[in-house]
Amino acid sequence: MAGLCMVLFLSGTQRIDQEIYEAARMDGAGPVREFWSITVPLLRPEMAVALSITVIAALSSFDLIYITTGGGPGNSTVVPGILIYRLAFGGGAVGLASALAVVLTLVISVAVVLINHLARERS
Numbered sequence: 001m002a003g004l005c006m007v008l009f010l011s012g013t014q015r016i017d018q019e020i021y022e023a024a025r026m027d028g029a030g031p032v033r034e035f036w037s038i039t040v041p042l043l044r045p046e047m048a049v050a051l052s053i054t055v056i057a058a059l060s061s062f063d064l065i066y067i068t069t070g071g072g073p074g075n076s077t078v079v080p081g082i083l084i085y086r087l088a089f090g091g092g093a094v095g096l097a098s099a100l101a102v103v104l105t106l107v108i109s110v111a112v113v114l115i116n117h118l119a120r121e122r123s
Helices: 002-015 018-026 031-042 044-059 063-068 080-090 094-119
Strands: none
Touching: 002 044, 018 031, 031 044, 044 094, 063 080, 080 094
C-alpha cells in the first residue's frame, strides 16, 4: 500500500510545473513555504486517492490477518472482515454477518465520499 501511495505522490509532484516554484522563489518563499503553499495544495487529488485506497484497504482487510493470526491471540486482531467470516461460517449467523457486511460497505462508502468532498477544489 505504501508503494502505491508513493507512486501516486511521485507522479503528482512530476505534474507540478516548475515555473510555479521559480515564481515562489522570486517572491522570497523558502523550501518550507513552497511545500505548504504549492506542493500540498496541488497534490490534493493524489492525497484523496491515496487516503481513499488506504481507508478501503484498512477496513476491508481479511486475507493477511486470517492467514497470519486468524484473529488471535484472543480477539486482538479481529477486524470487521474476520468478524463477518466468523459469524457466517463459524457461528451460523448468516443474517447477522450479512447485516454487518452491509454496514461495513456503508461505512466505507461514507468515508470515501467524505474524503472526496474534503479534497474537492474550492474555487
